Amino acid sequence: MDKKKIEASHLKFMRMAVKCADNNIRTGNGGPFGAAIVKNGEVIACTPNSVTATNDPTAHAEVNAIREACKKLKTPDLEGCVMYTSCEPCPMCTSAIYWARINVVYYGNTKTDAEWAGFGDTFVSEELGKPLDQRSVLFKRLGASDAIRSFEEWISLSDAEKSEVKNGTL
Numbered sequence: 001m002d003k004k005k006i007e008a009s010h011l012k013f014m015r016m017a018v019k020c021a022d023n024n025i026r027t028g029n030g031g032p033f034g035a036a037i038v039k040n041g042e043v044i045a046c047t048p049n050s051v052t053a054t055n056d057p058t059a060h061a062e063v064n065a066i067r068e069a070c071k072k073l074k075t076p077d078l079e080g081c082v083m084y085t086s087c088e089p090c091p092m093c094t095s096a097i098y099w100a101r102i103n104v105v106y107y108g109n110t111k112t113d114a115e116w117a118g119f120g121d122t123f124v125s126e127e128l129g130k131p132l133d134q135r136s137v138l139f140k141r142l143g144a145s146d147a148i149r150s151f152e153e154w155i156s157l158s159d160a161e162k163s164e165v166k167n168g169t170l
Protein backbone atom coordinates (compact mmCIF):
# COMPACT_ATOMS: atom_id res chain seq x y z
CA MET A 1 0.00 0.00 0.00
CA ASP A 2 1.24 3.47 -0.73
CA LYS A 3 1.60 6.08 1.97
CA LYS A 4 -1.65 7.87 1.14
CA LYS A 5 -3.68 4.66 1.25
CA ILE A 6 -2.15 3.69 4.59
CA GLU A 7 -2.97 7.12 5.99
CA ALA A 8 -6.55 6.87 4.70
CA SER A 9 -7.06 3.51 6.39
CA HIS A 10 -5.77 4.87 9.71
CA LEU A 11 -8.09 7.84 9.35
CA LYS A 12 -11.03 5.51 8.66
CA PHE A 13 -10.50 3.78 12.00
CA MET A 14 -9.97 7.08 13.81
CA ARG A 15 -13.25 8.35 12.42
CA MET A 16 -14.98 5.24 13.80
CA ALA A 17 -13.62 6.07 17.26
CA VAL A 18 -14.70 9.70 16.93
CA LYS A 19 -18.16 8.66 15.73
CA CYS A 20 -18.44 6.48 18.79
CA ALA A 21 -17.61 9.52 20.95
CA ASP A 22 -20.18 11.66 19.12
CA ASN A 23 -22.92 9.02 19.45
CA ASN A 24 -22.23 8.84 23.14
CA ILE A 25 -23.16 12.47 23.65
CA ARG A 26 -26.33 12.06 21.61
CA THR A 27 -27.46 8.96 23.50
CA GLY A 28 -26.50 10.48 26.85
CA ASN A 29 -24.53 7.37 27.73
CA GLY A 30 -21.32 9.07 28.72
CA GLY A 31 -18.55 11.48 27.91
CA PRO A 32 -17.38 12.35 24.39
CA PHE A 33 -14.77 9.61 24.09
CA GLY A 34 -14.50 6.59 21.80
CA ALA A 35 -11.81 4.01 21.10
CA ALA A 36 -11.31 1.29 18.53
CA ILE A 37 -8.93 -1.65 18.55
CA VAL A 38 -7.85 -3.05 15.21
CA LYS A 39 -5.85 -6.15 14.39
CA ASN A 40 -4.63 -6.90 10.87
CA GLY A 41 -7.05 -4.36 9.47
CA GLU A 42 -10.04 -5.84 11.30
CA VAL A 43 -11.98 -3.91 13.93
CA ILE A 44 -12.05 -6.03 17.09
CA ALA A 45 -13.71 -3.47 19.36
CA CYS A 46 -15.12 0.03 19.11
CA THR A 47 -16.46 1.34 22.37
CA PRO A 48 -17.42 4.63 24.00
CA ASN A 49 -16.83 5.87 27.51
CA SER A 50 -19.54 4.42 29.78
CA VAL A 51 -18.57 5.80 33.18
CA THR A 52 -21.95 7.33 34.02
CA ALA A 53 -24.10 4.71 32.26
CA THR A 54 -22.46 1.88 34.22
CA ASN A 55 -21.42 3.76 37.36
CA ASP A 56 -17.89 2.57 36.70
CA PRO A 57 -15.16 5.20 37.01
CA THR A 58 -12.75 2.94 35.12
CA ALA A 59 -15.07 2.55 32.11
CA HIS A 60 -13.14 4.92 29.87
CA ALA A 61 -13.44 4.26 26.13
CA GLU A 62 -9.93 2.78 25.92
CA VAL A 63 -10.37 0.44 28.91
CA ASN A 64 -13.76 -0.64 27.54
CA ALA A 65 -12.17 -1.34 24.14
CA ILE A 66 -9.35 -3.35 25.74
CA ARG A 67 -11.85 -5.39 27.77
CA GLU A 68 -13.99 -6.10 24.73
CA ALA A 69 -11.05 -6.95 22.47
CA CYS A 70 -9.51 -9.28 25.06
CA LYS A 71 -12.84 -10.99 25.57
CA LYS A 72 -13.35 -11.42 21.82
CA LEU A 73 -9.82 -12.65 21.18
CA LYS A 74 -9.86 -14.74 24.40
CA THR A 75 -6.50 -13.40 25.57
CA PRO A 76 -5.18 -10.69 27.87
CA ASP A 77 -2.41 -10.03 25.33
CA LEU A 78 -3.23 -7.58 22.54
CA GLU A 79 0.21 -7.58 20.97
CA GLY A 80 -0.12 -6.76 17.29
CA CYS A 81 -3.19 -4.61 17.91
CA VAL A 82 -3.49 -0.92 17.16
CA MET A 83 -5.67 1.48 19.15
CA TYR A 84 -7.45 4.48 17.68
CA THR A 85 -8.81 6.77 20.35
CA SER A 86 -10.65 10.06 20.02
CA CYS A 87 -8.44 11.56 22.74
CA GLU A 88 -4.92 11.10 24.06
CA PRO A 89 -5.34 8.45 26.77
CA CYS A 90 -5.38 9.36 30.46
CA PRO A 91 -2.81 7.82 32.84
CA MET A 92 -5.14 4.91 33.72
CA CYS A 93 -5.79 4.04 30.08
CA THR A 94 -2.13 4.53 29.18
CA SER A 95 -1.25 1.97 31.85
CA ALA A 96 -3.92 -0.40 30.55
CA ILE A 97 -2.48 -0.05 27.03
CA TYR A 98 0.92 -1.12 28.34
CA TRP A 99 -0.53 -4.01 30.33
CA ALA A 100 -2.45 -5.16 27.23
CA ARG A 101 0.75 -4.88 25.12
CA ILE A 102 -0.90 -2.79 22.44
CA ASN A 103 1.84 -1.67 20.06
CA VAL A 104 0.58 1.53 18.50
CA VAL A 105 -1.89 4.22 19.61
CA TYR A 106 -3.35 6.86 17.32
CA TYR A 107 -5.15 9.67 19.14
CA GLY A 108 -7.27 12.58 17.91
CA ASN A 109 -7.61 15.19 20.63
CA THR A 110 -4.71 16.03 22.92
CA LYS A 111 -4.68 16.29 26.71
CA THR A 112 -4.81 20.05 26.27
CA ASP A 113 -7.98 19.73 24.18
CA ALA A 114 -9.47 17.52 26.91
CA GLU A 115 -8.51 20.07 29.55
CA TRP A 116 -10.27 22.74 27.46
CA ALA A 117 -13.42 20.61 27.25
CA GLY A 118 -13.44 20.04 31.02
CA PHE A 119 -11.93 16.55 31.03
CA GLY A 120 -8.45 17.29 32.27
CA ASP A 121 -6.33 14.57 33.84
CA THR A 122 -3.22 16.61 34.57
CA PHE A 123 -3.85 16.30 38.29
CA VAL A 124 -3.41 12.51 38.04
CA SER A 125 -0.16 12.79 36.09
CA GLU A 126 1.13 15.28 38.64
CA GLU A 127 0.18 12.97 41.51
CA LEU A 128 1.94 10.01 39.88
CA GLY A 129 5.12 12.04 39.75
CA LYS A 130 5.07 12.62 43.50
CA PRO A 131 6.41 10.27 46.20
CA LEU A 132 3.60 8.34 47.95
CA ASP A 133 3.80 10.41 51.13
CA GLN A 134 3.19 13.63 49.19
CA ARG A 135 0.05 12.58 47.32
CA SER A 136 -3.48 13.78 48.05
CA VAL A 137 -4.64 10.16 48.46
CA LEU A 138 -3.31 8.53 51.61
CA PHE A 139 -1.19 5.47 50.81
CA LYS A 140 -0.13 3.52 53.92
CA ARG A 141 1.69 0.24 54.06
CA LEU A 142 -0.11 -2.40 56.13
CA GLY A 143 0.07 -6.16 56.68
CA ALA A 144 3.32 -6.59 54.76
CA SER A 145 4.20 -9.90 56.44
CA ASP A 146 0.81 -11.33 55.42
CA ALA A 147 0.88 -9.90 51.91
CA ILE A 148 4.35 -11.24 51.09
CA ARG A 149 3.01 -14.80 51.43
CA SER A 150 1.17 -14.51 48.12
CA PHE A 151 4.45 -13.74 46.38
CA GLU A 152 6.27 -16.46 48.35
CA GLU A 153 3.69 -18.99 47.19
CA TRP A 154 3.95 -17.69 43.63
CA ILE A 155 7.75 -17.94 43.45
CA SER A 156 7.59 -21.46 44.92
CA LEU A 157 5.69 -22.64 41.82
CA SER A 158 7.59 -24.26 38.98
CA ASP A 159 7.95 -22.39 35.70
CA ALA A 160 5.45 -24.83 34.15
CA GLU A 161 2.90 -24.12 36.88
CA LYS A 162 3.44 -20.37 36.51
CA SER A 163 2.83 -20.49 32.78
CA GLU A 164 -0.30 -22.58 33.34
CA VAL A 165 -1.62 -19.84 35.63
CA LYS A 166 -0.64 -17.14 33.15
CA ASN A 167 -2.21 -19.03 30.24
CA GLY A 168 -5.34 -19.77 32.23
CA THR A 169 -4.86 -23.52 31.72
CA LEU A 170 -4.31 -24.59 35.35
Ligand code: ZN
Residues within 6 Å of the ligand: 060, 061, 062, 089, 090, 091, 092, 093, 094
Ligand atom coordinates in the same frame (compact mmCIF):
# COMPACT_ATOMS: atom_id res chain seq x y z
ZN1 ZN B 1 -8.75 6.97 30.43
